[in-house]
Amino acid sequence: MGEENRPILTRIVLDVLKPHQPSIIDLAKALMNVSGVQRVSIVISEMDAQTETTRIVVEGRGVDYERIAKVIEELGASIHSVDEVEMER
Template sequence: MSKRPSLSRLVLDVLKPHIPDLIEFCRSLSEVEGVKKVSAVVVEVDAETDTVKITVEGRDIDFEALKERVRELGGAIHSVDEVVFE
C-alpha cells in the first residue's frame, strides 16, 4: 500500500519584525508538527522589519499550524513561493 504524497517542502516569503531574531523565529517554526528542517535567507532589512525567504521541509507539514506560528511570532506570510508534495 503506497502512502499518499504529503506536504514536504514550502518556500515562504515572510515579513517579520527585527525581534524575535531570525534564529529564534526559525527555531520556533521548527517545532511545528511535521517540520524537519527550516532554513531562511534575509532578502531585505528595513527600519522596523525584515523580509525573509523561509524554506520549510519535512513530512506532512501542518501548514495551518505553521501559519499560526508565524502570526504568533509577529510575522506575516506574504506569499507561498514554492510547494512540494512528496
Template sequence: MLKPHQPNIIEYAYILGSIKGVDGANLSLYEVDQETENVKITLEGSDINFKDVEKAIQELGGSIHSIDLVATGQRLIEDVGTLMD
C-alpha cells in the same frame, strides 16, 4: 515573510523547526528597513501542516507574503528551467 526586527530569525528558525511534521527550517534575511525584515523561509518535512506554520509566524508578529513553491507526492520532482523562466 515580513517580520518585525524582534524576535530575530534564530528564534523564528527554532520555533518553526520545532513544529510537528517539520524536519528542517532554513531562514534567509533578504531585506531590512527601519521597522521590518523580509525573510525567505524554506521548510522541509513529510507532514507539514500549513495552518500550524501560519499560526506560529503570526504569533511571532510576522506575516506570509507568498508561497512560491510546494512539492508533494511519493517522490520529489527536480525543478528545471523552461521557456517561461
C-alpha cells in the same frame, strides 16, 4: 483512498515580512517545534528600520501549513506569499 496514498506536504517556501524581533534564530526554533518539520532555512533578503523581508523554507514529512502560518503570525510576522510547494505520496 488510504493514508499511504494521501499527498503530503514536504517543502514550502514562504515570503514573510517580520519585525526585527524575534530573531531569525528564534523564529527557526519555533518552526522546528511544529510536528513534521525536519529542516528550516531562513534568509533575510531585505531590511529596513522596523522590518525584515525573509525567505523561509520549511521541509519535512507531512508539514502542516496551517500550523506553520499560525506560528509565524503568533511571532508578529505575516506571510506575503507562498512561492513554492512540494508534495509527495
